[in-house]
Amino acid sequence: MRQSLYALVSAGLIAATMPYSNDLMAAEKPVTREEIALGEKQYGPNQQQQGGLYTLDPALSAYVQRVGMKLAKASDAPDLPYAFVIINSSDLNAWALPGGKIAINRGLLAALDSEAQLAAVLAHEIAHVTKRHSARMQKKAEGASLLGTLIGLGIGMKAPEYRDLAMQGVSTLAYGAQANYSRDHELQADKAGMKTMSRAGYDPQAAVALQEIFLREAQGRKNDALSGFFASHPPSQERISENKATAKTLPAGGLLNDADYRKATTLLARDKPAYQLLKEATAAYAAKNYGQTVVLCDKAIALQPKEVLFWEMKGQALAKQSRGKEAVAAFDKAAAANPNFYRPLLLRGMTQNALGQYAPAEASISAAQKLLPTQIGAYTLGELSQRRGDRNAAAGYYRQAAQGGGEIGKAAQERLRSL
Ligand SMILES: [Zn+2]
Structure with a gap:
């Protein structure tokens, strides 16, 4: 409906x-x-x-x-x-x-x-x-x-693939x-x-x-x-x-x-080629050419090292190549470029979680949720709270995630029942 x-x-x-x-x-x-x-x-x-x-x-x-x-x-x-x-x-x-x-x-x-x-x-x-x-x-x-x-x-969730945050994944x-x-x-x-x-x-x-x-x-x-x-x-x-x-x-x-x-608009005009490279990098990412994505992002970063989106895209491509630690470093750069944007924080938190860095993951995702609450963020915070043995906090996050419906919502409900 x-x-x-x-x-x-x-x-x-x-x-x-x-x-x-x-x-x-x-x-x-x-x-x-x-x-x-x-x-x-x-x-x-x-x-x-x-x-x-x-x-x-x-x-x-x-x-x-x-x-x-x-x-x-x-x-x-x-x-x-x-x-x-x-x-x-x-x-x-x-x-x-x-x-x-x-x-x-x-x-x-x-x-x-x-x-x-x-x-x-x-x-x-x-x-x-x-x-x-x-x-x-x-x-x-x-x-x-x-x-x-x-x-x-908007990601099909069949654990653990749902952790794969696509660029255009946020509906x-x-x-x-x-x-x-x-x-x-x-x-x-x-x-x-x-x-x-x-x-x-x-x-x-x-x-x-x-x-x-x-x-x-x-x-x-x-x-x-x-x-x-x-x-x-x-x-x-x-x-x-x-x-x-x-x-x-x-x-x-x-x-x-x-x-x-x-x-x-002098800077915008000067940075035009760098944003063109981002467009190409995004296309390479969509075509699953992750190595090429990193190459294009590095070229864009050489032109404009302070653009959050260039670092963020690089981080995602690195994560796809199972280069988690390098991905976290790229997301750090992205978050430093604009600390008030939720996405690099969320992506960093998901990557840290996959690396088993649970405390940093919780801090990153919590910071992202303050800027924009996402269903995947709530669900993952539920998992992280549960892992620490905080069943009350976990239940709160799972209830939040369940509201969003869909596959993540269903998974959150199952977690709630089994708590
Ligand atoms: Zn109008």
Whole structure:
């Protein structure tokens, strides 16, 4: 049931059949305190699930926050507790949670040409917030119990193979990133966003250029895994035409700030070849060429030694080659590069557990669970607690893991019975 509803939402069918009259009525209401609280609660977990924060360039993060706040102040709801962060993911994506918590991916930033185009993305997301699109989608999602606190790992569990954590193993039920807005919501957000960016002094033509970039990218990667953003923000000739029409109603000219943008994204441009190597390494890993994965990761690390994802991928490939100790060392580097990202900690803990390093494993997995609770993390902590003879703690973890259902859930229930 859960899966099929999720698939429906993913396919955009629920969004597309939402009664339009309710939409219009709800759109007039201001953002509620409840929505703000919901967005705040989910902001952290959503960031974790999407790849953690991009921390390599604090000046770029400050720049995105500055541009975002300038637009927020020019929006229809200037006083919400807005925040704008960069997610460390190559996917072309941006998302908004109810109440003004907004994120843009590193990969999308790298695809843009000017500050005005960045403004077009952020103003569009701000419009989803002020028009309460994401809040209404979120309610639906909750109604369909799509939001769990426990994140399942989509891995078939046949002990002990379930310990094999694949990169893409974490199922993403986080909402904002998966939202499939209706065509009407998209057009509304484009229009309101263009008004906002124009009020903030930007050239609204950048929103047209942005859609042209999206359409080109979408056509170039039809079967690519990076199509998430295009599922939620479908680019189309229609949107380009609509944006051209909207631009005609707004004052011509305005800021592009393309030189400022190039300066702000200097590091991203410099690191592009390194992230390309990561893409190749990920493909090699998927093809089970683990030796080649390590070679490609080392090349990427030589270009940018502080990127958490390069070390993390290397660690996973080493673990696959039964080089556990070297894998732990790579995960150490990854965790040092970004101590606030759950995944390297979880991967390190699972690897330490496999090596029989139980106390360090427990510490690593506990740290990961604080950032993002996962089902596999809860189950393994149950095992580790049981091993220490702490039956109460073990029962607590197994109960938690059992909530997540699936094969790990079943195994956790069996463990509970046998305690
Ligand atoms: Zn949108």
